[in-house]
Amino acid sequence: MADESEQESGGGKGGLLKIILPVVALLLGGGGGYFLGSSMGSKQVAETEKLEPTPEQKSKKPEEMVGAMFKLDPFVVNLNEPKGNRYLKTTIQLEMDDGGKKGDKGEKKDAGGGGGGGHGGGGEAKEAAKSPLEMELERRKPQLQDVILALLTSKSSRELQALEGKFRLREELLARINALLVNGSITRVYFTEFVIQ
Numbered sequence: 001m002a003d004e005s006e007q008e009s010g011g012g013k014g015g016l017l018k019i020i021l022p023v024v025a026l027l028l029g030g031g032g033g034y035f036l037g038s039s040m041g042s043k044q045v046a047e048t049e050k051l052e053p054t055p056e057q058k059s060k061k062p063e064e065m066v067g068a069m070f071k072l073d074p075f076v077v078n079l080n081e082p083k084g085n086r087y088l089k090t091t092i093q094l095e096m097d098d099g100g101k102k103g104d105k106g107e108k109k110d111a112g113g114g115g116g117g118g119h120g121g122g123g124e125a126k127e128a129a130k131s132p133l134e135m136e137l138e139r140r141k142p143q144l145q146d147v148i149l150a151l152l153t154s155k156s157s158r159e160l161q162a163l164e165g166k167f168r169l170r171e172e173l174l175a176r177i178n179a180l181l182v183n184g185s186i187t188r189v190y191f192t193e194f195v196i197q
Contacts, residue, residue: 067095067187070137072144074193077152079160086157091193092148094177094186096133133184140180147176157196166191 074091078084130138137144151172159165170189178185 067097068131068134069190070094070096070134071192072141072148075145075148075152077149079152079196080154080156087197088152088155088157088160089193089195089197090152090191092173093190093192094137095188095190096131096137097185097187131184133181136181136183143180144177147180148173151176160194160196166194 070093072092072094074089076087076089079086079088151169155165155169160169170191173189174186177189
């Protein structure tokens with residue numbers, strides 16, 4: 001009988017366990033949450049540190065981080081649609097990599113534009129400052145436009161409205177343009193304008 005009265009009043013081993021178990025569970029849950037939160041916080045800090053520029057990246061000049069750009073004229077094309085009533089307007093820029101064949105722009109500009117002693121004025125200096133790849137792109141501009149137009153008109157608005165479609169188009173353009181070039185290559189294709197109507 002004494003055991004029954006202890007159990008009813010909450011005393012003894014059973015009552016003590018009922019109090020201790022929730023407290024232990026609460027402490028374990030709080031400790032686990034703290035550990036999980038602190039590990040996630042350190043993971044976010046590590047990811048943020050990866051995004052911050054290292055001293056090597058900070059010391060680079062912008063022209064060393066991004067190649068020279070070659071801007072093409074805007075394209076307005078009919079898309080491959082059953083009714084033919086959708087069109088795309090886009091402007092494309094090409095990032096050039098001429099494999100270290102860049103002209104020394106600073107010296108050539110100074111040599112041609114300095115006290116008027118240059119042959120023919122500044123026109124030759126501007127032409128000489130261009131890299132071989134940039135000059136090739138200028139000469140091949142009609143070929144580039146033809147390749148780009150052929151590819152753009154083969155696409156439907158449904159393909160191009162999806163993000164994956166734009167990435168695929170970018171890769172296809174890069175491959176087709178680089179197949180034409182001899183004096184270097186294009187590293188990236190940028191759409192600076194992309195409107196489907």
